[in-house]
Amino acid sequence: MIDSVIIATNLLLYVTAFILGYTIGRIRQNVDGQLTETSGVFFKPEAKQKKLVKIDEKKFVTEVSADTLQKKGKDLGTNVVIEDNVNSAVSKLTLLKKK
């Protein structure tokens, strides 16, 4: 009778120890996981905040000389004078732009 009580007690002790160990293990795993996650969250914004460094690829305007072109023929283009008062348009637009 006493033997069976001792065996049952030991068994209960082992099972309790196992459950306790398993539970502590799971909790530790979650805590570690959270730490990893936290560190990920911490670095991600830092990566996002990182400024994009771009090189200026806009074409460089080099010197252009037309000095080698020697004028030979007549003048370029044709001229025409038209009766046209642009002053009213200029005044109206100036007023609009000031608003």
Add this chain to the structure above:
Amino acid sequence: MAKGLDVGTSFIVLAEEVAKGKVKYKDFRDAFYVIKPTTPIATKMIEKGLAGKTFVKDADGSFIILGKDAIEKAVERNDSAKRPMYKGVVSSKEKDARRILTYILKEVAGAPSEPNEKLVFCVPAQPIDQEDEDFDVGYHEDVIVKLLSEVGFAARAINEAEALCYSELENDDYTGVSLSWGAGMVNVCVMLNGEPVVKFSTTKSGDWVDRMAAVATGETDSVVQAEKENGDFTIGQPNDNQVLAAVASYYDRLIDYTTKQLASAMDGHKSLPKFKDPLPVVVAGGTSKAKGFVDLFAKKLEENGFPLPVKEVRHAADPLHAVARGCLIAAQVM
């Protein structure tokens, strides 16, 4: 004093007020054609043959014919004239483009009447129908500012269609839509009380019509261009001349394409305000001068679901000079 300069793919136009109520326009056909003589005798003969034409002689002995004379010479030789500009910006296809454009612009703009005279020139908007690394408005603008500054102008760029609004929407409180149909592209601007709210461009216009008609008929682009500008045709109507028949047909397709692009670009555009009144739509540019253009454009706008209310579709008072006039007005307001 101030000047306005329309730097177009096919025409360069300078506008300046020469007296109160009088504006002088200088038009120049933006084209060149190179003839390289092989012998000294040929040099003399060619030079003699070019008497009365507009041309320059290069350091290597070649002759560069400029303007409409270049197109005439190219047609004479069953060839196509070259352009220093391509689709609204300085051409990267022609290695001489920048040098020749520099010469042309300096000659057309002339010397400033005073140090740092204001000069406003037009530039195209970014196209909505083409992803092209060669299309670089910033570079084009920098090139022109640099060369005009060297001459002594205080030069500034303005969007081509915005300049058209300034020229044509005075009686509409500077509210409406403008389309500049150049050779290389169509530039569009929607304006509200003098402020441009939407600006974009499409990359098919008069040159596309020429190219397609040239392919269809086996002629050169320059021959088609000359036929188109001097011949009699109405868009959408049959023609006995095969070149003009092809041109009329491709015009129809161009207008259909552009109005579809317009409707698609503006439908639900975030920057578009809610206009309380129907808007005037103004068209200008050499491509818009064809017979039947305005009527067909108005019809296609409606058919293809243009999302803004339209009061009227009208031609600019002077379709070839309207952009230069707008640049001049902008230069005087500046």
